[in-house]
Amino acid sequence: MNFITLNNGVKMPQEGFGVFQVPDADVCEQAVTDALNAGYRLIDTAAAYMNEEAVGAAIRKSPVPRDEIFVTTKLWIQDAGYENTKKAFQVSLEKLGLDTLDLYLIHQPMNDYYGSWRAMEELYKAGKIRAIGVCNFYPDRLADLCLNAEVIPAVNQVECHPFFQQKTAMETMKEYGVQIEAWGPLAEGQKDIFHNAALTAIAKKHNKSVAQVILRWHIQRGVVIIPKSVHKERIEENIDIYDFELSAEDMAAITAMDLGHSEIIDHYSAAAAKWLNSFKIH
Ligand code: NAP
Numbered sequence: 001m002n003f004i005t006l007n008n009g010v011k012m013p014q015e016g017f018g019v020f021q022v023p024d025a026d027v028c029e030q031a032v033t034d035a036l037n038a039g040y041r042l043i044d045t046a047a048a049y050m051n052e053e054a055v056g057a058a059i060r061k062s063p064v065p066r067d068e069i070f071v072t073t074k075l076w077i078q079d080a081g082y083e084n085t086k087k088a089f090q091v092s093l094e095k096l097g098l099d100t101l102d103l104y105l106i107h108q109p110m111n112d113y114y115g116s117w118r119a120m121e122e123l124y125k126a127g128k129i130r131a132i133g134v135c136n137f138y139p140d141r142l143a144d145l146c147l148n149a150e151v152i153p154a155v156n157q158v159e160c161h162p163f164f165q166q167k168t169a170m171e172t173m174k175e176y177g178v179q180i181e182a183w184g185p186l187a188e189g190q191k192d193i194f195h196n197a198a199l200t201a202i203a204k205k206h207n208k209s210v211a212q213v214i215l216r217w218h219i220q221r222g223v224v225i226i227p228k229s230v231h232k233e234r235i236e237e238n239i240d241i242y243d244f245e246l247s248a249e250d251m252a253a254i255t256a257m258d259l260g261h262s263e264i265i266d267h268y269s270a271a272a273a274k275w276l277n278s279f280k281i282h
Contacts (some may be wrong), residue, residue, distance in 0.1 A: 007152060043059065107136075126255070180224065
């Protein structure tokens with residue numbers, strides 16, 4: 001497992017396990033248990049995924065020591081603002097059954113996220129969180145936050161995969177020392193990605209699966225990845241990517257797949273802002 005050193009010196013595993021769209025507690029706890037057994041040491045959840053309790057249960061029951069697991073959760077839009085964030089952070093900690101968090105992220109750049117950031121800066125300085133960051137902050141919002149914050153975000157988690165490679169966003173992140181973390185690293189399976197001809201050809205050459213090739217491509221570009229699966233064999237497959245290397249030619253063939261935009265969600269649209277704001281978690 002590779003580690004990335006964040007802008008505050010904290011080391012973060014370059015690969016972790018995501019649990020979006022795993023609302024069933026038993027399924028989620030089993031998946032996180034399988035992931036920890038397979039060697040994952042980063043778990044990515046969110047208040048809005050409604051599964052923090054199950055994630056916490058798997059972590060507490062695991063023989064892996066707590067300080068070897070990098071736990072991320074996220075603050076939902078409904079809980080934005082200084083006071084609300086402090087409360088929501090406490091609720092998340094209680095649901096997870098943990099005393100501290102490794103990474104706390106603002107889930108969406110919506111509602112009073114400056115108030116949220118001030119609260120997160122305080123929690124970070126008080127030692128309750130090892131690193132703080134954001135999600136879905138496109139270049140304009142990320143630059144603005146970096147220019148006005150006391151603590152520069154350590155991480156920006158954005159959609160990133162072969163169809164949407166985030167080249168411009170990555171430049172802004174690099175400028176401010178913000179680590180990119182890919183959500184939807186497997187494009188959530190969209191556009192029949194697991195049967196894509198170019199990826200299949202590369203996979204055949206290396207005797208690996210298409211999923212493994214995609215994840216390896218992210219690793220070689222320096223991106224943190226958190227692939228999700230509820231299937232044990234896929235969970236194991238997705239972390240078995242450290243015994244081969246993509247050539248410059250392989251990397252270039254994947255670079256050529258970039259569409260330059262999302263086909264999952266358009267964060268610049270009013271429709272997305274309305275839809276995301278309408279999702280209530282309590
Ligand atoms: P993803 O990891 O790109 O794709 C997950 C999908 O791929 C699932 O349908 C899974 O199916 C399938 N899959 C996984 N491994 C596979 C394999 N080896 N072969 C074939 N199919 C495979 O999408 P994601 O879950 O949306 O993103 C990953 C994580 O990012 C999330 O779980 C969450 O933690 C985070 N996220 C964050 C945001 C944000 O706004 N910050 C948004 C979305 C996601 P099965 O489960 O059936 O195996």
